[in-house]
Structures are given as C-alpha cells and as structure tokens.
Amino acid sequence: MVNTETERDTMILNVGPQHPSTHGVLRVVLELDGEIVVNSNTVIGYLHTGMEKTIESERYVQAITIVDRMDYLSCFFNEIGYILAVEKLLGIEVPERVKFMRIILCELQRIASHLVWLGTHALELGAMSVMLYTFRERELILELFEMCSGYRMNSGYMRVGGFYLDFPDGFIDRLKNFINVFPSKINEYETLLTKNIIWKERTVGLGVLSAEDAINFGVSGPLLRASGVKWDIRTAHPYSGYELFEFDVPVGTHGDVYDRYLVRMEEMRQSLRIISQAVKNLPSGPVNVVDRPDIILPPKRNAELGMEEMIHHFKIVSAGFPVPEGETYVAVESARGELGFYLVSDGGNKPYRLKVRTPSFANLQALPLMLKGIMISDVIAVIASIDIVLGDVDR
Amino acid sequence: MGEKEFLISNRIILTSLTKITNWARRSSIWPMTFGLACCAIEMMATSASHHDIARFGSEVFRGSPRQSDLMIVAGRVSRKMAPVLRQLYDQMAEPKWVIAMGACASCGGVFKNYAVVQGVDEIVPVDVYVPGCPPRPELLLQGVMKLQQKIDREKLRI
Numbered sequence: 001m002v003n004t005e006t007e008r009d010t011m012i013l014n015v016g017p018q019h020p021s022t023h024g025v026l027r028v029v030l031e032l033d034g035e036i037v038v039n040s041n042t043v044i045g046y047l048h049t050g051m052e053k054t055i056e057s058e059r060y061v062q063a064i065t066i067v068d069r070m071d072y073l074s075c076f077f078n079e080i081g082y083i084l085a086v087e088k089l090l091g092i093e094v095p096e097r098v099k100f101m102r103i104i105l106c107e108l109q110r111i112a113s114h115l116v117w118l119g120t121h122a123l124e125l126g127a128m129s130v131m132l133y134t135f136r137e138r139e140l141i142l143e144l145f146e147m148c149s150g151y152r153m154n155s156g157y158m159r160v161g162g163f164y165l166d167f168p169d170g171f172i173d174r175l176k177n178f179i180n181v182f183p184s185k186i187n188e189y190e191t192l193l194t195k196n197i198i199w200k201e202r203t204v205g206l207g208v209l210s211a212e213d214a215i216n217f218g219v220s221g222p223l224l225r226a227s228g229v230k231w232d233i234r235t236a237h238p239y240s241g242y243e244l245f246e247f248d249v250p251v252g253t254h255g256d257v258y259d260r261y262l263v264r265m266e267e268m269r270q271s272l273r274i275i276s277q278a279v280k281n282l283p284s285g286p287v288n289v290v291d292r293p294d295i296i297l298p299p300k301r302n303a304e305l306g307m308e309e310m311i312h313h314f315k316i317v318s319a320g321f322p323v324p325e326g327e328t329y330v331a332v333e334s335a336r337g338e339l340g341f342y343l344v345s346d347g348g349n350k351p352y353r354l355k356v357r358t359p360s361f362a363n364l365q366a367l368p369l370m371l372k373g374i375m376i377s378d379v380i381a382v383i384a385s386i387d388i389v390l391g392d393v394d395r
Numbered sequence: 396m397g398e399k400e401f402l403i404s405n406r407i408i409l410t411s412l413t414k415i416t417n418w419a420r421r422s423s424i425w426p427m428t429f430g431l432a433c434c435a436i437e438m439m440a441t442s443a444s445h446h447d448i449a450r451f452g453s454e455v456f457r458g459s460p461r462q463s464d465l466m467i468v469a470g471r472v473s474r475k476m477a478p479v480l481r482q483l484y485d486q487m488a489e490p491k492w493v494i495a496m497g498a499c500a501s502c503g504g505v506f507k508n509y510a511v512v513q514g515v516d517e518i519v520p521v522d523v524y525v526p527g528c529p530p531r532p533e534l535l536l537q538g539v540m541k542l543q544q545k546i547d548r549e550k551l552r553i
Contacts, residue, residue, distance in 0.1 A: 120439075
C-alpha cells in the first residue's frame with residue numbers, strides 16, 4: 001500500500017497475537033517502509049476476561065481470588081491495592097505487623113516480577129542463559145510464597161483486615177538466607193549484561209521516550225523513572241507504612257531501553273534493602289484487626305469446637321460482610337507502575353463497581369511513539385522493555 | 396500392544412514399526428510457545444533450570460505451529476482468542492496433541508462469564524487435562540508423561 005503522508009510504498013506486517021516474544025497475546029500491526037517502522041498500532045483484548053464485571057457478583061473476600069489473576073506476575077500488588085481500597089471504605093487501621101508483613105511480600109514480589117522480566121527480555125535479544133539464572137532465583141522466592149500461603153503464584157494470602165495466618169515457623173530464617181544470597185546473584189546478572197557490548201548495541205539509544213511524552217501518556221513505574229521523572233507512589237503518597245523505610249528511587253537519564261534495564265536492576269537492590277529493614281524491625285503482635293469480629297474469621301480450632309464461633313465462621317463465609325456506602329480510589333506502586341483501584345460500594349456485601357487502573361494498559365499506549373522510526377528487529381526489544389503483562393492490560 | 400522386541404545381537408533389535416514410531420514420537424514432543432496467561436509463567440518455569448523439561452525430551456519450544464507437535468494451552472482462552480487458537484491448531488502438522496493446562500483451559504476456571512471460553516475442548520480436541528490454578532511445574536511434567544503413555548498406546552498413523 002502507499003503511505004498517504006510520504007507517498008512511499010509501505011508494507012503491513014502483523015505481529016502476534018501468537019508470537020513468542022509479545023509477552024502473551026499482544027498484537028501489533030506494523031507499517032513498514034523497508035525495514036523501518038513508519039506507523040504501528042496495538043490491538044489488545046485477546047485476553048479479556050471480564051474480571052471487573054465478574055467481581056460485581058462476588059463477595060469482597062472472593063474478589064481477592066479474581067484480582068490475583070489480573071497481573072499474574074505480581075499478585076501481591078493486586079491484593080494489597082484492592083484490600084487497601086476495601087479497608088479504606090470500612091475505616092480499618094491494620095496493626096503495624098500486618099503493614100510490615102505486606103511490605104515484605106510486596107517487595108519480594110517486585111523482585112520476582114523483575115526477574116521474569118529480565119529473563120524474558122534477555123531471551124528475546126538472544127541471551128538465553130540469563131533466563132536460566134533468573135528463574136533459579138525466582139524459585140527461591142516462590143518457595144517462600146508457598147511456605148506462607150501454600151501456593152506459588154496467585155496466592156490469595158492477604159485478607160481484608162490483615163492475614164488469616166501468620167508467617168509460618170522458619171519463614172524468617174529462610175527469608176534472611178535469601179537476603180544474604182541474592183545481592184551476589186544480581187551482580188552475576190550484571191556481569192552477564194551490563195557491560196556486554198552486544199547487549200549495549202541492542203539497547204542503548206533505542207525506543208527513547210522523553211519525560212514530557214511519558215507524563216502526557218500517563219506512563220508510570222520504571223518506564224517513567226527511566227525517562228528521568230522521579231515519581232514513585234511509595235514515596236510520593238506512602239501507603240501501608242512505606243514512610244518508615246529508607247530507600248532510593250532510581251532514575252534514568254535518556255529514557256531508552258538500556259536505562260529501563262538499569263532502573264529495574266537498581267530497583268531489585270532497593271527492594272532487598274526494604275525487605276532487610278522490614279525483617280529487622282518486624283513488630284510482634286496480632287496479624288489482623290482483632291476488634292472487628294464481623295470481618296475477621298475466628299481461629300479454626302475455636303470454630304471446630306465452639307457452637308458460637310461455628311455460627312460466626314459460617315456467617316462470614318456464606319454471607320460475607322457489608323461495606324459502608326461510598327467510593328474510593330487507592331493506588332499502589334506495582335512492579336509495572338501505578339496500580340489503582342476505584343471501588344464503589346452500595347452498602348452491600350459485594351462491590352457495586354470496581355474499576356482498575358492498570359499500569360500496563362497506560363504504559364502500552366506509548367508503544368507506537370517508541371516504535372516510530374526504528375528498525376523492525378528492534379521492535380521486540382522495545383516491547384520487552386515496557387514489561388507489559390497482558391492480563392494486566394486486558395483484565 | 397503385545398509386540399515384543401527381540402535382541403538379535405548387541406547392535407540389532409527386532410520390533411514393530413508401531414512401537415519404534417511411537418517411541419520416537421513420545422521421546423521428543425516439541426511444544427509450541429503458546430502462553431496465554433498465568434499458566435504460561437509456570438510453563439516457562441517448567442522449561443527453566445529448576446524443573447528442566449528437557450529431561451522428558453520437550454525442551455524445544457517452537458514459535459511456529461508448523462514445527463510443533465504439542466500445543467500446551469496455558470491460560471484462559473477469551474472469545475476473541477478462540478478463532479486464533481483453532482487456526483493455530485489447524486496449522487500444526489499431524490501427529491499433534493493438546494494439553495489443556497490449568498483450570499481455565501480445562502473448564503473456564505473461576506471465570507464463568509461472557510468473555511472466557513468454558514474449556515478449550517469446545518474448540519480443539521484435548522488429550523490431557525492438567526488441573527490447578529496455575530498447576531505446579533511438577534504437575535505439568537506429569538501431564539507430559541501422561542501424554543507419553545498415551546502416545547505409547549496409539550495405533551500407527553501415517
């Protein structure tokens with residue numbers, strides 16, 4: 001076909017939705033002039049699951065299971081965002097220990113998510129061995145999740161008002177072991193990539209997104225920070241006790257693929273720093289709001305033995321709990337950026353409406369801008385550097 | 396079955412064509428990289444260093460349906476994705492097999508709504524269902540082994 005602006009012969013090339021390097025089922029329609037991308041268009045919706053609608057017919061506790069599966073690489077961020085929104089409507093203030101436990105889980109999840117990103121990003125640029133390294137360490141984190149929740153991914157461990165169970169015995173020891181081991185592993189990845197000349201040739205100066213464009217597109221997370229904007233919700237609007245921790249927000253300068261790589265590598269180190277502070281200062285005490293028996297399940301043992309607790313247990317499980325009428329918006333800093341939950345309650349035991357502002361969806365909108373004028377072989381590198389999760393885009 | 400191998404010398408065995416063909420097919424099932432959702436991450440974990448699917452001859456993930464023998468439907472299939480999935484299945488060369496990985500691919504999972512296909516067996520024939528949400532890598536490996544057992548029992552298709 002002929003491009004109307006340049007009047008040159010162009011070719012339309014379709015990438016996806018089944019493509020090994022589109023991180024799921026993204027489809028990109030490229031308009032090519034030779035090997036140069038003239039225009040591009042992203043087609044999404046291949047993983048539309050109707051989660052927001054489904055949640056309207058689920059009780060507040062059941063919805064945790066659904067939101068887990070939105071951004072499946074970082075389930076704890078979905079949980080904490082959703083739960084903070086419900087708690088805000090209920091007017092609950094959780095104990096200090098709960099906040100620290102949530103932060104430990106979230107930062108572990110950030111590392112796990114970045115490890116998958118690093119492995120696949122390198123794999124797509126031809127450095128296959130990096131994935132084998134990163135998935136090795138990811139298993140260590142997943143084992144920790146499995147220890148406390150019984151599940152490797154999509155754990156559903158957090159509850160409204162805290163946790164059902166505390167960290168199990170031996171969890172903290174294993175976590176400390178991980179904190180000791182992991183810094184040397186990050187150095188190992190950096191040895192493979194950071195000064196690797198092929199890696200730099202493929203990433204430096206590629207897919208540049210200026211700070212102004214990034215802000216205009218509503219981009220957030222490492223993608224925004226690589227463009228030089230120091231914006232992190234953990235420091236800008238601290239939630240769940242992040243104001244008590246000391247950590248740096250890494251910022252890039254050029255906003256290219258290489259800067260995004262550097263920012264995420266540094267973020268893993270900072271996450272580790274937060275975790276070690278949280279482990280050191282982990283307060284003791286209850287793991288849920290004990291003064292709200294209308295929300296918190298009684299201990300399992302009591303429910304088995306006592307009639308009153310049994311009825312109480314049955315009531316919460318079968319009917320849920322009402323949430324006062326109102327609406328709220330809570331945003332958390334997920335591994336990909338600002339993850340916001342807008343929750344409307346009509347006073348019943350199910351959400352009236354839950355709108356999720358997912359970071360991947362907003363970040364993906366900047367893709368055509370980043371792809372304009374680059375070579376077709378670099379398209380994959382740019383897509384990988386956004387770190388999209390299609391479950392997060394389509395929901 | 397019922398065929399037996401006869402060892403004639405250290406270098407020659409006598410066996411049936413069915414058995415030797417099935418042995419060859421089951422020992423190198425090449426899956427397609429067809430990740431859809433959460434299960435795809437566990438599929439990647441299965442192929443990565445810790446679980447190492449290469450022990451079962453299936454480490455060669457192919458991007459093209461023309462080169463693959465096995466479609467692991469890893470994740471929920473939306474109504475928009477369903478025709479694409481069928482087209483990919485049709486493009487695969489015989490003999491081909493399908494594993495429905497996870498609750499969503501098997502029966503729709505927790506998503507009983509307008510958007511999700513309630514089980515991928517509405518679209519393509521499924522050989523092995525792997526339960527879980529998502530299944531552990533060990534479970535997927537067991538699914539591959541079940542498929543190998545199934546291939547062992549197959550009649551020769553040429």
